[in-house]
Amino acid sequence: MSIRRRLGTTLVASASAAVSLLSAGQALADDFSYNPPGTLVSGSGSGRFDETIYAPGMRFPIEEAPAFLNSQVWGHGGGSGPGGSQCDVENFSYPWWDNYCETRSWDMPLCPSGQGHQGQDIRAKSCEKNVHWVVAAEAGSVTNIGSYSVYITAADGTRYDYLHMGSVQVSVGQDVEKGQHIGKVSNEFGGTPTTVHMHFNLRQNVAGVGNVYVPPYLSLVTSYQALIGPPVEPAVGSLDEVSCDAIRGWTQSPSSPEAPIDVRLYFDGGPDTAIGHPFLADLSREDLCTAIGSCEHAFQVPPPLSLYDGVDHVVHATASDGSSNAPEVANSPMTMNCAFELPSGVRRRVADLDSANAWHFSPFWDEIAVSDGILSTIDEGEDLDRTPRLVATSSAPETLYLVDGGWRRAVSDEIVGVAWQFHPMGAEIISDEELAALPAGKPLRARPIVLRSASGDLWLVDDAPGPGSTGPGGLGGSGDDGDGATPDGDGDDVSGSCDCVVGRAPASSAWTTVFAAFVAAGVARRRLARGRRGTRP
Amino acid sequence: MNRTLPFSALWGTLLAAAPMMLASSACDAPPDPRSSDDSPGAETTAQKQPAVNERIGGARAVEELHVAWPERSKIDAAVLSRAPSEARDAISKAVVPVLLPRAGVLVEQARVVAKPAFVAASMDGSAEESGLHLSISATKIVHRHAGIDRVAPARSVRAGRPAWVLQNEGIWSVSWEENGVSYVVDLECARPSEDARCATEDRVLAIVEDLAFVGGSFETRGGAK
Ligand SMILES: [Zn+2]
Numbered sequence: 055m056s057i058r059r060r061l062g063t064t065l066v067a068s069a070s071a072a073v074s075l076l077s078a079g080q081a082l083a084d085d086f087s088y089n090p091p092g093t094l095v096s097g098s099g100s101g102r103f104d105e106t107i108y109a110p111g112m113r114f115p116i117e118e119a120p121a122f123l124n125s126q127v128w129g130h131g132g133g134s135g136p137g138g139s140q141c142d143v144e145n146f147s148y149p150w151w152d153n154y155c156e157t158r159s160w161d162m163p164l165c166p167s168g169q170g171h172q173g174q175d176i177r178a179k180s181c182e183k184n185v186h187w188v189v190a191a192e193a194g195s196v197t198n199i200g201s202y203s204v205y206i207t208a209a210d211g212t213r214y215d216y217l218h219m220g221s222v223q224v225s226v227g228q229d230v231e232k233g234q235h236i237g238k239v240s241n242e243f244g245g246t247p248t249t250v251h252m253h254f255n256l257r258q259n260v261a262g263v264g265n266v267y268v269p270p271y272l273s274l275v276t277s278y279q280a281l282i283g284p285p286v287e288p289a290v291g292s293l294d295e296v297s298c299d300a301i302r303g304w305t306q307s308p309s310s311p312e313a314p315i316d317v318r319l320y321f322d323g324g325p326d327t328a329i330g331h332p333f334l335a336d337l338s339r340e341d342l343c344t345a346i347g348s349c350e351h352a353f354q355v356p357p358p359l360s361l362y363d364g365v366d367h368v369v370h371a372t373a374s375d376g377s378s379n380a381p382e383v384a385n386s387p388m389t390m391n392c393a394f395e396l397p398s399g400v401r402r403r404v405a406d407l408d409s410a411n412a413w414h415f416s417p418f419w420d421e422i423a424v425s426d427g428i429l430s431t432i433d434e435g436e437d438l439d440r441t442p443r444l445v446a447t448s449s450a451p452e453t454l455y456l457v458d459g460g461w462r463r464a465v466s467d468e469i470v471g472v473a474w475q476f477h478p479m480g481a482e483i484i485s486d487e488e489l490a491a492l493p494a495g496k497p498l499r500a501r502p503i504v505l506r507s508a509s510g511d512l513w514l515v516d517d518a519p520g521p522g523s524t525g526p527g528g529l530g531g532s533g534d535d536g537d538g539a540t541p542d543g544d545g546d547d548v549s550g551s552c553d554c555v556v557g558r559a560p561a562s563s564a565w566t567t568v569f570a571a572f573v574a575a576g577v578a579r580r581r582l583a584r585g586r587r588g589t590r591p
Numbered sequence: 592m593n594r595t596l597p598f599s600a601l602w603g604t605l606l607a608a609a610p611m612m613l614a615s616s617a618c619d620a621p622p623d624p625r626s627s628d629d630s631p632g633a634e635t636t637a638q639k640q641p642a643v644n645e646r647i648g649g650a651r652a653v654e655e656l657h658v659a660w661p662e663r664s665k666i667d668a669a670v671l672s673r674a675p676s677e678a679r680d681a682i683s684k685a686v687v688p689v690l691l692p693r694a695g696v697l698v699e700q701a702r703v704v705a706k707p708a709f710v711a712a713s714m715d716g717s718a719e720e721s722g723l724h725l726s727i728s729a730t731k732i733v734h735r736h737a738g739i740d741r742v743a744p745a746r747s748v749r750a751g752r753p754a755w756v757l758q759n760e761g762i763w764s765v766s767w768e769e770n771g772v773s774y775v776v777d778l779e780c781a782r783p784s785e786d787a788r789c790a791t792e793d794r795v796l797a798i799v800e801d802l803a804f805v806g807g808s809f810e811t812r813g814g815a816k
Contacts, residue, residue, distance in 0.1 A: 104738070227704050245781070246782070332652045337649075472650075
């Protein structure tokens with residue numbers, strides 16, 4: 055709130071025109087109130103308390119404020135409402151009401167009762183139909199137009215549904231920009247009119263659930279706030295490096311400089327056309343402490359292995375704090391051009407795609423297609439377990455080990471954990487004695503490298519099983535057997551000799567360089583308190 | 592009686608929260624909205640909720656799935672040949688296997704949109720099925736959200752694949768996983784309140800069972816191009 059005052063002062067000082075705009079917006083902002091997510095009109099069912107913004111940065115889908123989120127069925131003019139007309143002033147007043155999961159007879163996987171209303175009903179400024187513009191909440195492609203429905207699917211596969219519109223302005227196959235007119239708020243419902251409103255859904259393929267309607271309420275609240283509120287100082291950041299070793303940089307919200315925010319990475323396209331890959335940028339980087347006054351804002355990921363094809367790939371990065379404005383960061387875009395060099399080691403069979411998913415091997419980030427000829431040049435090692443077993447002890451819960459073929463293999467640091475998508479929250483806690491009983495194997499490599507054969511088989515390039523740098527045995531007094539000293543584990547099997555396979559990396563491979571880059575970047579562990587919530591599997 | 596959150600309350604919460612969620616953590620506690628002068632009784636949702644939604648640094652919130660392409664020989668050439676050339680062209684670029692119904696719809700008028708993350712087709716019912724409108728989409732993207740409990744559908748389609756059978760303002764919607772990716776079929780009636788085909792789930796389920804594989808790019812390499 056102090057931010058609002060500060061920004062307001064800046065605006066007033068800068069332009070008199072802005073003052074009147076600000077005043078109007080401020081009036082709307084001051085009037086606006088909303089019930090918490092999941093709070094439904096009394097008697098209309100059980101809502102879902104959910105604080106996730108499923109469509110961060112979207113634009114509010116009605117062009118002009120004010121607009122009103124509330125129930126059509128339990129409001130004036132609705133079948134279960136208090137009577138009166140749908141034009142009753144109470145329908146066009148704050149506070150807003152969530153009506154996702156409102157009582158319905160059909161299944162809704164994310165509703166507490168398992169059934170409910172699949173989206174949010176929105177009234178425009180007035181109850182007139184075909185007057186108020188509906189605009190695209192997000193850029194995307196028009197993928198369906200029915201008699202009373204329009205679906206627009208964004209680059210990341212999120213579907214935005216707009217129902218009951220009149221004067222539809224778009225056609226199937228058309229690409230639309232965020233904010234573009236797509237129709238007008240109306241009461242179309244296939245010949246039997248409904249109340250004048252726009253029904254809005256968000257649909258996503260959600261891990262662990264399936265392709266379902268997700269709660270839109272907070273996405274609407276935040277986008278409305280962006281529509282009516284004072285201008286917000288946009289998030290900032292920098293793309294510091296795009297190389298064959300790492301993609302790294304930082305992001306920060308000037309409005310909340312201590313809180314880490316997302317970076318979104320896009321490859322070979324911008325936010326409107328390419329899939330956005332969001333990462334919470336919360337790594338601690340020493341240079342940021344003084345440069346931007348707060349340390350934990352860095353991100354660092356290994357570049358997508360699937361793009362190691364020797365041609366240019368343009369990498370865009372935006373700083374996303376959940377507001378409607380997710381600007382591109384400084385130095386973005388940058389270009390990566392990486393050729394794949396087969397690292398030394400053995401290839402270990404990944405049982406099947408279910409196993410690959412269990413290991414979080416990503417076709418985009420971790421896998422690369424190779425010819426059978428290349429594949430045959432690398433010795434076959436032990437099959438990979440179907441699922442990874444990640445362990446830690448209660449005395450050192452952040453120190454992770456992969457149990458692999460009876461060896462414990464250190465996850466050398468958080469950067470390696472990010473590359474493998476291993477996190478303390480997913481670790482099984484075992485006793486110090488149990489851990490000590492496991493011989494120390496080679497530390498996990500800096501990132502997974504998964505080869506895909508022409509027939510679709512997947513192989514992890516890894517070290518042959520064997521003792522780590524300190525040899526098998528006890529943990530020693532520290533409980534840390536030198537993990538991090540040789541995080542890539544490379545070189546052990548090549549013994550300095552060149553086997554003259556085309557494209558094979560020398561013993562001093564890129565992965566050693568990766569680790570060196572991490573060290574040089576001064577990236578350190580985040581505070582350990584983060585991410586310790588939740589239950590272990 | 593419900594208490595409400597003033598605009599300024601959320602604003603403060605948002606600015607202090609990590610993106611994509613409003614959950615607070617002990618380290619990142621948002622300003623207390625109850626201190627807001629325009630709603631002294633307001634309560635903050637952040638305080639009501641356990642902080643189960645906290646994002647994990649470095650975790651991939653958007654992930655690509657492994658596409659399991661059917662054999663090329665499994666393409667239903669008869670159905671594919673009915674599609675207009677523009678649609679066939681889009682199908683050949685699809686990043687996921689495309690399924691279309693064998694009967695009941697005007698595949699001849701299918702409009703197909705192929706993008707890096709998804710493919711979507713839409714078409715009207717055939718002459719005998721006029722008044723129906725069908726949308727079929729598939730995506731290889733999965734969104735990972737913290738705080739979502741795993742829940743499995745009780746229903747199944749297409750040889751036992753677990754499926755959600757939902758409704759969207761009278762539009763029947765079935766979703767399931769096949770070929771490693773996620774499919775959604777939506778069946779909309781032009782006049783839902785009068786049309787027996789949208790009175791029950793039977794018709795949409797019949798269409799889902801009737802879907803044939805008609806091709807795709809057979810691309811297995813990940814990447815947004
Ligand atoms: Zn509705």
